[in-house]
Amino acid sequence: xxxxxxxxxxxxxxxxxxxxxxxxxxxxxxxxxxxxxxxxxxxxxxxxxxxxxxxxxxxxxxxxxxxxxxxxxxxxxxxxxxxxxxxxxxxxxxxxxxxxxxxxxxxxxxxxxxxxxxxxxxxxxxxxxxxxxxxxxxxxxxxxxxxxxxxxxxxxxxxxxxxxxxxxxxxxxxxxxxxxxxxxxxxxxxxxxxxxxxxxxxxxxxxxxxxxxxxxxxxxxxxxxxxxxxxxxxxxxxxxxxxxxxxxxxxxxxxxxxxxxxxxxxxxxxxxxxxxxxxxxxxxxxxxxxxxxxxxxxxxxxxxxxxxxxxxxxxxxxxxxxxxxxxxxxxxxxxxxxxxxxxxxxxxxxxxxxxxxxxxxxxxxxxxxxxxxx
Amino acid sequence: xxxxxxxxxxxxxxxxxxxxxxxxxxxxxxxxxxxxxxxxxxxxxxxxxxxxxxxxxxxxxxxxxxxxxxxxxxxxxxxxxxxxxxxxxxxxxxxxxxxxxxxxxxxxxxxxxxxxxxxxxxxxxxxxxxxxxxxxxxxxxxxxxxxxxxxxxxxxxxxxxxxxxxxxxxxxxxxxxxxxxxxxxxxxxxxxxxxxxxxxxxxxxxxxxxxxxxxxxxxxxxxxxxxxxxxxxxxxxxxxxxxxxxxxxxxxxxxxxxxxxxxxxxxxxxxxxxxxxxxxxxxxxxxxxxxxxxxxxxxxxxxxxxxxxxxxxxxxxxxxxxxxxxxxxxxxxxxxxxxxx
Numbered sequence: 001x002x003x004x005x006x007x008x009x010x011x012x013x014x015x016x017x018x019x020x021x022x023x024x025x026x027x028x029x030x031x032x033x034x035x036x037x038x039x040x041x042x043x044x045x046x047x048x049x050x051x052x053x054x055x056x057x058x059x060x061x062x063x064x065x066x067x068x069x070x071x072x073x074x075x076x077x078x079x080x081x082x083x084x085x086x087x088x089x090x091x092x093x094x095x096x097x098x099x100x101x102x103x104x105x106x107x108x109x110x111x112x113x114x115x116x117x118x119x120x121x122x123x124x125x126x127x128x129x130x131x132x133x134x135x136x137x138x139x140x141x142x143x144x145x146x147x148x149x150x151x152x153x154x155x156x157x158x159x160x161x162x163x164x165x166x167x168x169x170x171x172x173x174x175x176x177x178x179x180x181x182x183x184x185x186x187x188x189x190x191x192x193x194x195x196x197x198x199x200x201x202x203x204x205x206x207x208x209x210x211x212x213x214x215x216x217x218x219x220x221x222x223x224x225x226x227x228x229x230x231x232x233x234x235x236x237x238x239x240x241x242x243x244x245x246x247x248x249x250x251x252x253x254x255x256x257x258x259x260x261x262x263x264x265x266x267x268x269x270x271x272x273x274x275x276x277x278x279x280x281x282x283x284x285x286x287x288x289x290x291x292x293x294x295x296x297x298x299x300x301x302x303x304x305x306x307x308x309x310x311x312x313x314x315x316x317x318x319x320x321x322x323x324x325x326x327x328x329x330x331x332x333x334x335x336x337x338x339x340x341x342x343x344x345x346x347x348x349x350x351x352x353x354x355x356x357x358x359x360x361x362x363x364x365x366x367x368x369x370x371x372x373x374x
Numbered sequence: 375x376x377x378x379x380x381x382x383x384x385x386x387x388x389x390x391x392x393x394x395x396x397x398x399x400x401x402x403x404x405x406x407x408x409x410x411x412x413x414x415x416x417x418x419x420x421x422x423x424x425x426x427x428x429x430x431x432x433x434x435x436x437x438x439x440x441x442x443x444x445x446x447x448x449x450x451x452x453x454x455x456x457x458x459x460x461x462x463x464x465x466x467x468x469x470x471x472x473x474x475x476x477x478x479x480x481x482x483x484x485x486x487x488x489x490x491x492x493x494x495x496x497x498x499x500x501x502x503x504x505x506x507x508x509x510x511x512x513x514x515x516x517x518x519x520x521x522x523x524x525x526x527x528x529x530x531x532x533x534x535x536x537x538x539x540x541x542x543x544x545x546x547x548x549x550x551x552x553x554x555x556x557x558x559x560x561x562x563x564x565x566x567x568x569x570x571x572x573x574x575x576x577x578x579x580x581x582x583x584x585x586x587x588x589x590x591x592x593x594x595x596x597x598x599x600x601x602x603x604x605x606x607x608x609x610x611x612x613x614x615x616x617x618x619x620x621x622x623x624x625x626x627x628x629x630x631x632x633x634x635x636x637x638x639x640x641x642x643x644x645x646x647x648x649x650x651x652x653x654x655x656x657x658x659x660x661x662x663x664x665x666x667x668x669x670x671x672x673x674x675x676x677x678x679x680x681x682x683x684x685x686x687x688x689x690x691x692x693x694x695x696x697x698x699x700x701x702x703x704x705x706x707x708x709x710x711x712x713x714x715x
Contacts, residue, residue: 251503
C-alpha cells in the first residue's frame with residue numbers, strides 16, 4: 001500500500017513538473033493559446049532535453065548519482081516555482097473554460113478517454129520480464145544502488161571500464177533513478193515499469209491528439225453562420241482529432257507483429273524506443289505537416305523540434321529515426337517550394353541528434369575515449 | 375529480426391524485413407498507400423477545377439495575382455499531407471530502404487538485427503489512421519458514419535490478428551510485477567551471503583577510504599555483492615528487483631546459450647570464457663555427464679561464482695554437493711546452492 005501511495009505521489013510530482021516546465025516555456029515564447037495538454041507535452045520534451053545535458057555532464061565527470069539528484073532537485077524546484085508564477089493565470093483560465101472546451105469535443109471524447117484508461121490500465125498491469133526490460137530497469141536500479149551513473153553493467157552488475165556510446169549517451173533511465181532518490185522508498189522497478197509507463201502512454205496519446213489537430217485543421221465552416229456549438233471555432237478540429245486518436249488506438253490494437261508501434265506502446269512503454277516511436281516521431285510528423293501546410297507559426301516548429309530532438313537523444317539511440325523522418329519530410333518541401341530560408345532552422349532544430357551522431361561515431365571509432373575511472 | 379541477415383537474403387533483405395515487420399497488418403500499409411494515391415488524385419483534380427489561372431473576376435481581371443498564401447480550404451483533400459507522406463515514402467525508398475545501399479551499409483554499421491527500426495520512419499500506423507479518419511468524416515450523415523466505422527472496424531478485425539502482446543496479459547502477483555519467487559530468493563541469498571567470509575572481507579574493505587573515481591573502488595564496489603546464476607525464466611527479473619545481486623551471464627550471453635539468436639550477437643564457443651560459463655549451466659542441470667568435479671570447480675573459482683539457483687525438480691544436486699557446493703535452502707520451488715564457504 002505504501003509503495004502504491006509513493007507511486008501515485010511520484011506520478012503527480014512528475015506530471016506537475018512537466019506541466020510547470022511547459023508553462024514556463026510557453027510564457028517565454030509568448031504563446032497566447034494555452035492548454036494543459038500542450039504545456040504538458042512541451043514540458044515533457046523540454047525537461048528531458050535539459051535532463052540529457054545535465055546528466056551527460058555528470059556522467060562524464062564521474063559525479064555520483066546524488067550530485068545529479070541534487071542538481072535536478074534544484075532545477076525541479078525552480079521549474080515548479082517559475083511554472084506556478086507563469087502558469088497560474090493560464091491554469092485558472094483553462095479551468096474556467098474547461099466545460100466549454102469539453103463541449104467542443106463531442107461524444108467521441110468519451111471513447112478517447114476510454115481508450116486512454118484501457119491503455120493505462122494495461123501498462124500498469126502488464127508485467128514484462130524480458131531481456132530488454134532487464135537492461136532498462138537494471139540501468140536505473142544499478143545507478144541507484146551504487147550511487148553512480150553508468151559505471152556498472154546493468155545486466156550483470158560488474159564494473160564497466162569504458163562508457164559505451166550506445167548506452168552512455170542516452171540518459172533517460174537515470175531520470176527514474178533520480179526520482180527514486182527524491183521519493184524515498186519508491187522501488188525503481190515500480191517507478192520504471194508502472195509510473196513512467198503510465199506517463200509515457202499519456203504523452204503518446206497527447207502527441208497523437210496534437211497530430212490529429214494538425215492533420216484536421218479547423219477550417220471547413222469558415223465564414224459560415226454558426227448555428228450550434230459543433231460549428232464553433234475549434235470544434236471541428238477537436239472532434240476530428242478525437243476520431244484520429246481512436247483510429248490510431250485501433251491500429252495499435254491490431255498491430256500483428258512485435259516490430260510495429262502498437263507492441264511498443266502497450267508492452268514496452270517504459271523503454272526509450274517506445275517514446276521515440278509513439279511520441280517523438282509523432283511530434284516530428286506534426287511539425288512537418290505544419291510546415292507543409294505553410295501555417296504561419298514563425299520559428300515555433302523548429303524550436304519545438306529542437307527540444308523534441310534533444311529529448312529524443314535522451315530517450316534512445318533510435319532518435320536517429322527522428323532525424324531521418326525530419327529530413328525526409330521537410331527537405332523535399334524546401335526543394336519543391338524553394339524555401340531555402342528553412343534550411344538553417346531545420347539544421348538547428350535537428351542539431352541535438354546531429355551532435356549525438358557525431359559524438360557516437362567518434363566514441364565508436366576510439367577518437368573519444370570515456371573512461372569510467374580516473 | 376531474428377534469422378534474417380543480409381548475407382543470407384542479399385538484395386531481398388529489405389523485402390523480407392518489411393514482410394516480417396508488417397506481418398498480417400498489411401491492410402494498414404494498403405490503406406496508407408491507397409490514401410496517398412487517392413489524395414493526390416483528388417488534389418490534382420481539385421486544382422484543375424479551381425485553377426486560379428482560370429478564375430476571372432466580373433471585371434475580367436485575372437485574380438491570380440491576388441491569390442496569396444494557400445489556406446486550409448485548398449487542402450480539403452489532404453493534398454499537402456499526402457505529398458509529405460509521399461516524400462517520406464520516396465526518400466526512404468531510395469535511401470534507408472534501398473536494397474543496394476542496405477546490402478552495402480547495414481552489415482558494416484552492425485544494424486542487421488535492428489534494421490526494422492528504419493521502417494518506423496514511414497508513418498504507416500499514423501498514415502493509415504489518418505486516411506481511415508478522413509474517409510469516415512466524408513460520410514456526412516452521423517448514423518451512416520457510425521455504421522461505416524463499425525463495418526470498417528469489424529472487417530479489419532476479421533483480417534488482422536490482435537496485437538500479440540495484448541493476448542499475453544498475466545495479472546501480476548506483486549507490486550513489483552516480477553515472479554513471486556524473485557524477492558524470496560534474493561532475500562535468502564543475501565541472508566546467507568552475510569554469514570560468509572567474502573562478505574566480511576568486503577565489509578572490512580569498505581572501512582578503507584578509497585577514492586570513488588578509482589578503478590580499485592569500482593572493483594571493490596562490484597565485489598561486495600554475491601555473484602549468482604539463476605534459471606533463465608527469472609534471471610532477467612532479478613537485477614530489476616534487486617541490483618545488489620550480481621549475475622554471471624549478461625543478457626546476450628544468456629540468450630545465446632539458450633539458443634536465441636535474435637540479438638545478432640554471436641559468441642566464440644571455443645573461447646575459455648564462454649566454455650566456463652556454459653559448463654556451469656550444464657553442470658547445474660546435469661546436461662553434460664562428461665563434466666568432472668575438477669573442471670566444475672575450476673570454472674566456479676575462475677568466474678568467482680558464489681550462488682547457483684536451480685529449479686527444485688531439475689537440480690543436479692548430487693553432483694553439485696559433491697563438487698563443493700552447499701545447499702543453502704529450498705524456497706519457492708527453487709534450490710539455492712552456495713559454492714565454497
